[in-house]
Amino acid sequence: METGIVFAGFGGQGILLAGKVLARAAMEEGFEVTWLPSYGPEMRGGTANCTVVIADEPVGSPIVDTPWILVAMNGPSLERFSPRVAKGGLIIVNASLVSQKVERADVRILLIPLNDIAQELGEPRCANMVALGATVRGLGLFSLDPVLVAMEEELGTRGREKLVEVNRQALLRGYSFLNALR
Amino acid sequence: MKVLMRGNEAMAEAAIRAGCRCYFCYPITPQGELVEYMARHLPRHGGVFLQAESEVAAINMVYGAAAAGARTMTSSSSPGISLKMEGISYLAGARLPAVIVNVMRAGPGLGNIAPAQGDYFQATKGGGHGDYRLIVLAPSTVQEAAELVMLAFDLSDRYRVPAMILADGMLGQMMEPVELPEPILPQMIPPKPWALTGAKDRAPNVVSSFDLDPYRFREILRALWEIYREIERNEVRWEEYETGDAELVLVAYGTMGRICRTVVRQARREGLRVGLFRPITLWPFPSEPLRELSHRVPVLLTVELSAGQMWEDVRLAVEGRAKTPFYGELGGVVPTPDEILSEVKRYVRG
Structure with missing residues (x-):
C-alpha cells in the first residue's frame, strides 16, 4: 500500500501545515510517511503545494505522479493537478473559491465550501483543517483522533494554542462532510 | 522516539548532537532550513552560529575553527560549494577535520533549485586543486542523513580528512520520521594534540598546507595518501x-x-x-x-x-x-x- 495526497492552493492558506499534520498523524499510527513541499521563490498569495505519501513499506519517491487524493484550495490548483489524480481517486474542491467544473468522470469529487465553513466557525484561516478532516475521512486509513493530536501539537509548539479549539471544530466539520459526495 | 523532520533540520540537529559548536554559512536554496535551524538552536548549546559575508569567508572560518580543534561544519548547495572549493582544498592540505554538507541542486552555473546529483565528480574527484580526497557520504533517507552527519564528524576527526555529506534538494526539503542519534559527550571527542590551542608549556604546533620544498612536500603528501589508502581499506560502506x-x-x-x-x-x-x-x-x-x-x-x-x-x-x-x-x-x-x-x-x- 502506498497512497499519495496532494494539497494545493495559495501561499498563506495553510497548505504545508495541513500536509504536515497529516504526515505527523500517519507517523504516530505507525505508517511510513514522507512530506515534500514545493519550494523556492514562494510568497504569500503565490502558489503552494505539498505531497504526502503514506505507505506500509519504506517510501521510495516522495514525488507522486498520480495522487489518490487531491485537495484543491483554489482554481489554479484544480486545473494543474486534477488531470493527474488516479482513477477512482478523490478530489476535494474548495467550492468557496472554485467555480469551474472538474472535467473528470472517473474520480470521486467532493465540493466543500471550505472558506464559508471556516468563516462560520469564526476563524477564516482554518479552511485548511476543514479540508484535512475531509481528507482523513476519504483516506480511510485511520480515525480523526491522531490528526486532532497532531494538530494540537503542531499549533501548540508555535504559540497558537488559542487556535486549537476552532481547528478541532474545523477538522470535525470536514470529517463529517463525506455524505456530500457525488 | 520518532519525530517528523526535514532532511535539512535533521542534519543540523545531528551536527549539534555530534558536538559541532562552530557553524559558518552563507544562505542558499535548497538548504536554507539547515541555516535556520542552526541559527535557532546552536547558540542555546553554547555554540557559534555565524552567517558570513560570503561562501569563501564561511569556509575559511571553518578552517580557523578546525585549526583550533573545534568540531565545525558548513553547509551550502552546488554553486555555493563551488565557491568553497578553494578553502576545502586548503583544509585537505592542512589535514584539518571538518564537515561540509552539499544539498545538491541542478547545474552547471546558477542552474535551478531542483534536486540533482551533478556534483559527484566535484565531491569525489577533487573539486578544489591538488592531490587530495574527501570522505564523501551519501544519505538516502532523513534517518540516514542524521546518522551520516554523526559519522562524518567521527571519521573526519579520526583521519584528519574533511568529510562531505552529499545530499540533494529532495532529501533536504522532505520530511520523514527520524529517530535522532544520542548526543555524544564532549569527552567522547578524541583529543587533538596537533591543534592550535596556545603553545603554553609546549612547542608550537603548525597547521599549514604550504611547503616550498618539493621533496619535503612530497613526503607530506605521501603520508596523506597512506591515510587515504587506510580509509579505502576500513571505511567502505554500501x-x-x-x-x-x-x-x-x-x-x-x-x-x-x-x-x-x-x-x-x-x-x-x-x-x-x-x-x-x-x-x-x-x-x-x-x-x-x-x-x-x-x-x-x-x-x-x-x-x-x-x-x-x-x-x-x-x-x-x-x-x-x-x-x-x-x-x-x-x-x-x-x-x-x-x-x-x-x-x-x-x-x-x-
Missing part, C-alpha cells in the same frame, strides 16, 4: 537489497537509491529478478563489492540524477565483466519508478 539471485542490479545512491528500492519491489512483484546496490560512501567507492557482484550479475544498470558521473566508477570497478548501461535525468527532473522500470525491462524478462 547497502545491497535483493541482489542474491538478481539478473540485473540497479546501482544508485542518495535520492536515486531510495527510488530504485521502490523499482526493485515493483520488479519483484512482476517476477523480475532485480536488485539494488547502493553506495553509501562515494569516496571511498565500494569498488570491491561491486567487482564481486559483476562476476555473477550480467547487468549493472547505473541510475543517477546526472548525465552519468558515478557511472564512471561503476565501469572502472566492473572492468567489462558485466553490461553496464546507464539511465539518468538532467536539469532537476526526477524520474519515476515506472520510468526506471521500463528501462529495466529492456534488459530482463520475467
Whole structure:
C-alpha cells in the first residue's frame, strides 16, 4: 500500500501545515510517511503545494505522479493537478473559491465550501483543517483522533494554542462532510 | 522516539548532537532550513552560529575553527560549494577535520533549485586543486542523513580528512520520521594534540598546507595518501537489497537509491529478478563489492540524477565483466519508478 495526497492552493492558506499534520498523524499510527513541499521563490498569495505519501513499506519517491487524493484550495490548483489524480481517486474542491467544473468522470469529487465553513466557525484561516478532516475521512486509513493530536501539537509548539479549539471544530466539520459526495 | 523532520533540520540537529559548536554559512536554496535551524538552536548549546559575508569567508572560518580543534561544519548547495572549493582544498592540505554538507541542486552555473546529483565528480574527484580526497557520504533517507552527519564528524576527526555529506534538494526539503542519534559527550571527542590551542608549556604546533620544498612536500603528501589508502581499506560502506539471485542490479545512491528500492519491489512483484546496490560512501567507492557482484550479475544498470558521473566508477570497478548501461535525468527532473522500470525491462524478462 502506498497512497499519495496532494494539497494545493495559495501561499498563506495553510497548505504545508495541513500536509504536515497529516504526515505527523500517519507517523504516530505507525505508517511510513514522507512530506515534500514545493519550494523556492514562494510568497504569500503565490502558489503552494505539498505531497504526502503514506505507505506500509519504506517510501521510495516522495514525488507522486498520480495522487489518490487531491485537495484543491483554489482554481489554479484544480486545473494543474486534477488531470493527474488516479482513477477512482478523490478530489476535494474548495467550492468557496472554485467555480469551474472538474472535467473528470472517473474520480470521486467532493465540493466543500471550505472558506464559508471556516468563516462560520469564526476563524477564516482554518479552511485548511476543514479540508484535512475531509481528507482523513476519504483516506480511510485511520480515525480523526491522531490528526486532532497532531494538530494540537503542531499549533501548540508555535504559540497558537488559542487556535486549537476552532481547528478541532474545523477538522470535525470536514470529517463529517463525506455524505456530500457525488 | 520518532519525530517528523526535514532532511535539512535533521542534519543540523545531528551536527549539534555530534558536538559541532562552530557553524559558518552563507544562505542558499535548497538548504536554507539547515541555516535556520542552526541559527535557532546552536547558540542555546553554547555554540557559534555565524552567517558570513560570503561562501569563501564561511569556509575559511571553518578552517580557523578546525585549526583550533573545534568540531565545525558548513553547509551550502552546488554553486555555493563551488565557491568553497578553494578553502576545502586548503583544509585537505592542512589535514584539518571538518564537515561540509552539499544539498545538491541542478547545474552547471546558477542552474535551478531542483534536486540533482551533478556534483559527484566535484565531491569525489577533487573539486578544489591538488592531490587530495574527501570522505564523501551519501544519505538516502532523513534517518540516514542524521546518522551520516554523526559519522562524518567521527571519521573526519579520526583521519584528519574533511568529510562531505552529499545530499540533494529532495532529501533536504522532505520530511520523514527520524529517530535522532544520542548526543555524544564532549569527552567522547578524541583529543587533538596537533591543534592550535596556545603553545603554553609546549612547542608550537603548525597547521599549514604550504611547503616550498618539493621533496619535503612530497613526503607530506605521501603520508596523506597512506591515510587515504587506510580509509579505502576500513571505511567502505554500501547497502545491497535483493541482489542474491538478481539478473540485473540497479546501482544508485542518495535520492536515486531510495527510488530504485521502490523499482526493485515493483520488479519483484512482476517476477523480475532485480536488485539494488547502493553506495553509501562515494569516496571511498565500494569498488570491491561491486567487482564481486559483476562476476555473477550480467547487468549493472547505473541510475543517477546526472548525465552519468558515478557511472564512471561503476565501469572502472566492473572492468567489462558485466553490461553496464546507464539511465539518468538532467536539469532537476526526477524520474519515476515506472520510468526506471521500463528501462529495466529492456534488459530482463520475467
